[in-house]
Amino acid sequence: MTTQLRVLDDGAWVSVDNRRQVATTDVWPFVATDFCSCSTAFVLLEAFTDVGVDGREVVVDGVGRCVDCGEKQTFAGLGVGRVLDGSFRAYPPDGVRATSEPVV
Numbered sequence: 001m002t003t004q005l006r007v008l009d010d011g012a013w014v015s016v017d018n019r020r021q022v023a024t025t026d027v028w029p030f031v032a033t034d035f036c037s038c039s040t041a042f043v044l045l046e047a048f049t050d051v052g053v054d055g056r057e058v059v060v061d062g063v064g065r066c067v068d069c070g071e072k073q074t075f076a077g078l079g080v081g082r083v084l085d086g087s088f089r090a091y092p093p094d095g096v097r098a099t100s101e102p103v104v
Helices: none
Strands: 007-008 013-016 021-022 025-031 040-054 058-067 073-082 086-091
Touching: 007 040, 013 040, 013 058, 013 073, 021 073, 021 086, 040 073
Parallel strands: none
Antiparallel strands: 007 013, 013 021, 025 040, 040 058, 058 073, 073 086
């Protein structure tokens, strides 16, 4: 089964099978990362630049800003959900991630 992935609205949304599923308005915690010097970077996603698949996981590249220190960086390979049995299951944004990998 094929799953369509696209970045919509100038990078504001990830579309999965023609439905907006992941927005840039969420804050995602990154732990043990080079994003910034904070021990946990609470990153407000500002724009998605690419979306793809790594195995069953939907991953995004983009730009974000740490809400604590203000550092703005790009990120790559942030897992935002999985496709299971033909359906997209989004990860909760508040799940703690080591680097940019989700803890599921």
